[in-house]
Amino acid sequence: MVCNVRRKFFFRDHSYARVDPKGHIIHTIASSLDEAYGFKDDISFSTACTSSANALGYAYEVMKKGVYQRVLVVGFDTLSSTTVLGFDALGVLSTQPCRPFDEACQGMNVSEGIAVLLLEHAPTKGCVQLKGVGYSSDAHHMAQPSPHGEGAIKAMQNALACEGVLPEEVAYINAHGTGTQANDKSEACAIETLFGAQPFVSSTKSITGHTLGAAGALEAIVCAMALQKQIIPPSTALQTPENKALQFVYEPYSMPFRYALSNSLAFGGNNTSLLFGVCDED
């Protein structure tokens, strides 16, 4: 499968939400873009923190199955009192910069952002491609991941299976890594179970915070840039990993590598894993 990834992202410095006359706020961005540019089709996904990862997954399927040659994917979320107070009520917010996977992790930082990716079906040697998507459901709890990460394991396995990639071929995993103990323990367990200590692991939410619905698309861009530049991005705030088996990245690390995986895990046990790779043929 060939989906070239072109990147563009920015963070917003103002928070606003436009509500359309029918109140369909989830669909506002897609319908506004459609009105402005006259796209052939538009669709909006709302699966909490996996929303834009699922949009990318859908784009992958649409292109793989020959429906469209080019797909624009937009992931966004804006800061709102509802979200901040909601996560506060769940007791998962940190008052300090978040430290995913650290023994001293105290919780997550909610942030806002928008990430836009244009995927096109035009393979050229050396370009970055979205090579696979894996989905699964925990079927465990609305807001707690399964303790041993069975759902995340299944999603990652499904992503690898799209391209027949072996776990040992994946050099870098951009983890969901929110900085909450429940998520980080479960995800670390899942990565260790499937990959052992081989791949480098980081959570770039230590830099961006958790952009919720935008996170999947934003971290897809991080993976695409990592593959393009052949640099593994770090977890900036990590000091003492809670999981001693995984190979975490503390500083940007330059090395040749071919495959990267990006995990998104959401409320309701909704899991999506995206596989990115460098195209090795024209």
Place this chain on the structure above:
Amino acid sequence: MRINLEILSSAYLLGESSAPIPRIKELVPNMMFRRRLTPASKLLVELLSRVEHFDKGRIVCGSAYGELGVSASLLEAMKEGSGVSPSDFQNSVYNTAVSYLSILTQNQSEILTLSSGDKTARNVLKAGALKALDGDVLLLLCFETLNMPRIAEVNRCIDYLESAVALVVRQSDRQANLHVQQSLTKGIPLSISEMLFIAQEAEKKACVVEVEL
């Protein structure tokens, strides 16, 4: 691209204030779990019990307004300055209902939730058709639960405040005998209309519906 979907089974619920879910205690015997369910979750549990040919597997679910009552409750709490309920917050996401369904049935498959305003049902059909190309039997769902307090102050056109539709589908090579169109039932949310039309037609005859992507 056109994809033909065979409708293997279907069910729908319409309620002017609340849709009938008389067997919820039987379907969800665990009282603690049952108490956590949102109105939309209960509709989907009831629908799943009514359809055939699907126990577990891939699901595509859609709703234009999502968990409206829970979201309203969150906003009310914020307006009153009382604390936000953690369970209200976790239940306010659009994939709440179908996630409870997955927990109840131990369904670990792919579950996708989308929201496309009035085009929601049409897009559920499109997404379902795309995924049906993999050869799987899929459950397609859409719902609206609009019966929140004071809804009458803003509602001018929807008679059925609770509504939900389920279609069990698979790709078919047979010729289509149905094209996607809106239901003739008046007073329903437009976001469920095309799926309701198909479910209503499937009550009368075996249906193969053509979906254009």
